[in-house]
Amino acid sequence: xxPVARVFQGFTAYQRSAALKGAIELDLFSAIAEGxxxxxxxxxxxxxxxxxxxxxxxxxAAVGFLHKTDGRYTLDPxxxxxxxxxxxxxxxxxxxxxxxxxxMQSFADVAGAVRKGGTxxxxxxxTAPEHPMWVDFARAMAPLAGFVAQLLANLLDADAGCxxxxxxIAAGHGLFGITLAARNPRASVVALDWANVLTVAxxxxxxxxxxxxxxxxxxxxxxxxxxxxxxxVLLTNFLHHFDEEACVAVLRKVHAALRPGxxxxxxxxxxxxxxxxxxxYRAYSFISPRLxxxxxxxxxxxxxxxxxxxxxxxxxxxxxxxxxxxxxxxRFERLTFGVAAIHVGEA
Amino acid sequence: xxPVARVFQGFTAYQRSAALKGAIELDLFSAIAEGxxxxxxxxxxxxxxxxxxxxxxxxxAAVGFLHKTDGRYTLDPxxxxxxxxxxxxxxxxxxxxxxxxxxMQSFADVAGAVRKGGTxxxxxxxTAPEHPMWVDFARAMAPLAGFVAQLLANLLDADAGCxxxxxxIAAGHGLFGITLAARNPRASVVALDWANVLTVAxxxxxxxxxxxxxxxxxxxxxxxxxxxxxxxVLLTNFLHHFDEEACVAVLRKVHAALRPGxxxxxxxxxxxxxxxxxxxYRAYSFISPRLxxxxxxxxxxxxxxxxxxxxxxxxxxxxxxxxxxxxxxxRFERLTFGVAAIHVGEA
Numbered sequence: 001x002x003p004v005a006r007v008f009q010g011f012t013a014y015q016r017s018a019a020l021k022g023a024i025e026l027d028l029f030s031a032i033a034e035g036x037x038x039x040x041x042x043x044x045x046x047x048x049x050x051x052x053x054x055x056x057x058x059x060x061a062a063v064g065f066l067h068k069t070d071g072r073y074t075l076d077p078x079x080x081x082x083x084x085x086x087x088x089x090x091x092x093x094x095x096x097x098x099x100x101x102x103x104m105q106s107f108a109d110v111a112g113a114v115r116k117g118g119t120x121x122x123x124x125x126x127t128a129p130e131h132p133m134w135v136d137f138a139r140a141m142a143p144l145a146g147f148v149a150q151l152l153a154n155l156l157d158a159d160a161g162c163x164x165x166x167x168x169i170a171a172g173h174g175l176f177g178i179t180l181a182a183r184n185p186r187a188s189v190v191a192l193d194w195a196n197v198l199t200v201a202x203x204x205x206x207x208x209x210x211x212x213x214x215x216x217x218x219x220x221x222x223x224x225x226x227x228x229x230x231x232x233v234l235l236t237n238f239l240h241h242f243d244e245e246a247c248v249a250v251l252r253k254v255h256a257a258l259r260p261g262x263x264x265x266x267x268x269x270x271x272x273x274x275x276x277x278x279x280x281y282r283a284y285s286f287i288s289p290r291l292x293x294x295x296x297x298x299x300x301x302x303x304x305x306x307x308x309x310x311x312x313x314x315x316x317x318x319x320x321x322x323x324x325x326x327x328x329x330x331r332f333e334r335l336t337f338g339v340a341a342i343h344v345g346e347a
Numbered sequence: 348x349x350p351v352a353r354v355f356q357g358f359t360a361y362q363r364s365a366a367l368k369g370a371i372e373l374d375l376f377s378a379i380a381e382g383x384x385x386x387x388x389x390x391x392x393x394x395x396x397x398x399x400x401x402x403x404x405x406x407x408a409a410v411g412f413l414h415k416t417d418g419r420y421t422l423d424p425x426x427x428x429x430x431x432x433x434x435x436x437x438x439x440x441x442x443x444x445x446x447x448x449x450x451m452q453s454f455a456d457v458a459g460a461v462r463k464g465g466t467x468x469x470x471x472x473x474t475a476p477e478h479p480m481w482v483d484f485a486r487a488m489a490p491l492a493g494f495v496a497q498l499l500a501n502l503l504d505a506d507a508g509c510x511x512x513x514x515x516i517a518a519g520h521g522l523f524g525i526t527l528a529a530r531n532p533r534a535s536v537v538a539l540d541w542a543n544v545l546t547v548a549x550x551x552x553x554x555x556x557x558x559x560x561x562x563x564x565x566x567x568x569x570x571x572x573x574x575x576x577x578x579x580v581l582l583t584n585f586l587h588h589f590d591e592e593a594c595v596a597v598l599r600k601v602h603a604a605l606r607p608g609x610x611x612x613x614x615x616x617x618x619x620x621x622x623x624x625x626x627x628y629r630a631y632s633f634i635s636p637r638l639x640x641x642x643x644x645x646x647x648x649x650x651x652x653x654x655x656x657x658x659x660x661x662x663x664x665x666x667x668x669x670x671x672x673x674x675x676x677x678r679f680e681r682l683t684f685g686v687a688a689i690h691v692g693e694a
């Protein structure tokens with residue numbers, strides 16, 4: 001791309017997030033998937049003005065999320081299934097968290113954060129335990145999790161029906177544990193998270209018909225007593241927020257809570273061979289200041305901005321962390337999407 | 348790019364603007380151009396923390412604005428000169444306007460704007476005459492204008508020293524008219540803009556040593572009396588904010604203010620042959636809501652979100668607008684950067 005255009009597109013990149021957020025709030029992509037093709041038809045379907053719809057759709061076409069031919073809009077065949085609410089691959093709800101005002105606030109003064117070496121967002125803000133932002137997170141991220149949760153249940157062979165006592169750490173929407181319980185009638189799940197976030201997980205457990213085998217454990221993963229004799233402990237999209245020392249501390253707690261032969265299941269981003277994802281990983285320490293605004297009742301445990309995220313995402317480095325925490329055998333598998341992978345450590 | 352990565356990069360694109368803004372505020376790119384290559388050296392030079400600098404630089408390297416080899420950062424050879432304050436091509440200051448809180452506010456509720464068909468920002472906000480945002484705009488954009496202003500002076504043959512009476516409409520920083528006066532000692536300039544913005548133009552006129560041939564005309568381009576007998580009237584980066592009807596209204600006023608044979612000089616974005624820029628143009632109606640938040644004391648004159656910006660950026664369509672306003676001869680030339688072009692209409 002022309003360097004002038006690239007620089008100015010960078011200066012105004014926030015407008016791309018804003019356009020996607022607006023389109024998802026209006027359910028515009030789903031409306032196009034349903035066959036509404038003109039600005040007028042979409043305006044009727046989305047209860048918006050035709051002029052506004054045309055302007056937004058023209059922008060989305062300009063940046064490649066739609067195509068426009070003779071005044072008719074169609075979804076981009078590649079990204080469309082991720083943005084159409086009817087699709088099993090729908091991830092659109094994630095923007096309700098990723099570009100929410102509270103998360104964006106963490107990026108309002110990057111120069112200040114770089115001067116300080118950490119977030120400049122008020123500690124009294126989203127850092128408090130039970131901050132409502134994590135409830136939004138649980139709701140926004142749930143639609144993304146269902147598909148991956150099914151794959152995880154396949155991988156762990158949930159359908160075999162072995163008796164499982166499962167701990168789901170930082171459960172959020174709870175869908176990883178809930179899906180195991182739904183697929184395995186002999187599984188029971190303890191979901192750990194802030195108490196207010198757990199209300200979302202409880203809703204999801206009731207909806208999945210597993211409420212009778214679903215229990216909650218409110219608190220911080222760094223300080224709460226996990227209990228004992230778990231067959232499986234799930235750490236889903238959790239460790240990447242922390243530095244190696246904090247990860248090992250949690251993994252030691254996990255190891256102690258497993259029965260002999262029990263397994264720690266770490267689900268996280270991972271595709272060393274995908275250059276785009278590798279680039280994103282290198283950027284992760286920057287992206288993660290949003291979390292510095294959101295987590296952290298225990299400043300000693302929550303050390304944001306991992307020192308070397310590249311090393312962390314190296315499967316061997318993560319295996320070494322599991323080894324440091326006492327796990328004897330470690331298995332690594334790619335899961336899906338080119339981004340999700342799991343490490344299974346056996347206690 | 349992988350569609351999942353593309354969608355999530357879109358969801359978090361605002362972080363790219365935030366990183367560039369932070370780096371420019373810290374003068375990080377200039378510091379790297381000076382030869383500071385490590386996070387530690389850059390931290391000393393930019394009065395920041397090494398950890399924060401490393402995290403920000405790693406992110407900027409991940410998105411292509413820096414390169415990193417063995418812990419040493421270098422500028423990207425293509426975009427670097429646009430971001431290094433010492434370079435004559437520096438455009439970094441523009442982000443102080445383009446990603447300023449007041450401009451970004453216009454994009455906080457895109458769904459609401461699409462429902463309504465226009466901006467939802469309070470009319471009492473930046474829309475007021477003399478809103479201080481336009482002072483920021485004049486200061487932020489001045490460093491970008493100097494180079495193009497010199498090219499414009501070349502094209503108009505300012506050095507020939509013909510007696511010129513110049514009107515600079517929506518002058519902002521005033522540099523287009525001021526450069527003509529600096530290059531042509533027989534030129535005098537009238538700069539039209541809000542009174543508070545004109546204080547910036549006056550500073551620049553004094554700095555350029557042309558204050559004795561520089562006069563200000565405060566007010567709105569749509570309502571103020573321009574005066575008469577101008578040799579040149581400049582409309583620089585102005586018409587693209589308005590629909591055809593409003594453009595013709597201004598061009599008629601310009602025509603009436605020119606002496607016979609005088610010239611209207613329209614400097615604006617233009618490169619029909621550059622696909623990137625063409626795509627940006629199609630997006631312009633979306634990008635321009637920021638202006639809907641900022642201009643507009645006269646709602647009848649300021650009709651934001653042009654109906655068909657694609658038609659507007661067609662050289663023949665703009666020539667037709669000039670024709671509608673009474674101009675007999677119209678000349679079109681590309682200027683520089685692949686984006687700036689001028690139309691000259693002869694009265």
